[in-house]
Amino acid sequence: MGETPALSTGRRWFFPSALLHELDPDAARAGRRPRRTARDWAVDFSCFLLAVVVGVTAVEALADNPHVPDGLAVADQVTGALACAAVWLRRRWPLGLAVALTPLGIFSDTSGGAGLIALFTLAVHRPFRYVAWVGGVNVALVPLFYWVRPEADVPYPVAVLFAGLLTVAAVGWGMFVRAKRQLMVSLQDRARRAETEARLRAEQAQRLAREAIAREMHDVLAHRLTLLSVHAGALEFRPDAPPAETARAAGVIRESAHEALQDLREIIGVLRAGEPDDTGRPQPTLAALDTLVAESREAGMKVSLDHRVEDPAAVPSSVGRTAYRIAQEGLTNARKHAPGTDVTVTVTGTPGTGLTVRVHNPPPEGEVPPVPGSGQGLIGLTERATLAGGRLEHGPTPQGGFEVRAWLPWG
Structure with missing residues (x-):
């Protein structure tokens, strides 16, 4: 019984x-x-x-x-x-x-x-x-x-x-x-x-937490591994590069690999525990956008940041984190599919009108080597923006470039 x-x-x-x-x-x-x-x-x-x-x-x-x-x-x-x-x-x-x-x-x-x-x-x-x-x-x-x-x-x-x-x-x-x-x-x-x-609510919460972790894993690792791919490809196609440039590329590869392994180790630890990550490193917010752009510049990208938000710390953490991930994915895609172009990241908004994030790059010059990609990053960003109460649009521009544009609520 x-x-x-x-x-x-x-x-x-x-x-x-x-x-x-x-x-x-x-x-x-x-x-x-x-x-x-x-x-x-x-x-x-x-x-x-x-x-x-x-x-x-x-x-x-x-x-x-x-x-x-x-x-x-x-x-x-x-x-x-x-x-x-x-x-x-x-x-x-x-x-x-x-x-x-x-x-x-x-x-x-x-x-x-x-x-x-x-x-x-x-x-x-x-x-x-x-x-x-x-x-x-x-x-x-x-x-x-x-x-x-x-x-x-x-x-x-x-x-x-x-x-x-x-x-x-x-x-x-x-x-x-x-x-x-x-x-x-x-x-x-x-x-x-x-x-x-x-019990069902707990299982659903655990499933949602795991899905959120999977999205974070894609966003973070895609950014790190793209750096590895770009610089490894540069070393492969330019074996006669100056020693200083080769050393810089090797340093970026080493640092990106180390950070990717650290991120992956933390994510796997969270998945094994079956609980959200409350003890790991802080999640990025809009205030960390300058660091992201600086990291991309050190990797050799040409990035212009137009940050028009007066007080990034006043942006809600969930909205700021979503905006950060959108900019990160946009830079990752630009680095893969339009290397060498000038990428522009624009962030505008005020409380009550919402937060707008725009990542734009012109068409690349010359032929770009094919880079494997499934398009899941943009699909995940669209879902993330929708869950935050906003919207995201992406696609080619009339001038031949590519643009990712998102609006997020900022009440």
Whole structure:
């Protein structure tokens, strides 16, 4: 039986098996009958003992009642003993037991306790429509019973009223127990659903974090590896380059490879931990755009930065990080597909009007060696800008160059 969120193994004995069965979806789907718990055995024995005590009390009343012949008293006692034994079947056939004991109650005093227990069990385990029919018939038969078997010392109206109230009380108590169990099942079901939803939300958050890490990995490594590719290609096509230029290119290659390995090591560590990176290096913002441009210039690119934002620190970190990644991807693409051109990076905007980022390069001179690329960088940037509430456009210009232009909200 599956464990429920709120019931520990040590406490399961305290709950009825029917409730545990309803709380166990595997058992319910398999159609297995619930096994009696220790509490069930204790309750069943108490019900049997109560039925026996009521029957013994009725035997003494039969002996003092002159309206009951000796033969009928013996038959009454036999019937009462069978009814008390049938109490052990109340969990398996609650409706059948209540229906069977209803006519016996007309002729048997000693089966009265078993009949009340059967009504109580029916109210606990079956819907109200069954309880209403069987309970209504029992209440209607009370006057007939005391008309056939009048009490010796109790007036007829008092006996009928007392028996009727006792029957209604047994049914009401059973319905109360049923409502309480249904409430507990409902609360347990809500707790189970809340656990499931929380787990799904956690998995979704982890998946989104991993997707964000993958985007960061593409943006960062593409920038680093493009530097490696460009300078390695320059060394390959210019073996006669001056020693100073060769040394500078080798230094850029070494530094870019070192930083790429460090970034990759951090990203792999985050993916292994399955958690977002809260302890690594700070994420870049718009204030780091000058450093990015300086790094590109050191790598040999011709980059002009037109930074018209008065206070870059005032830009929200998420917007600034997106703007930084857009500029980084634009410079990476320009370095791959238009080497040697003058690249212009323009950043403008004010609070309320939004932030505009533009990366433009003219057409390259001469033939450019083919550089492999899947176009996923621009697709990822478009998605990043859309998620930030902005938009991104990219494509060739009428003069033959290429432009990446993005607008991001800055409230």
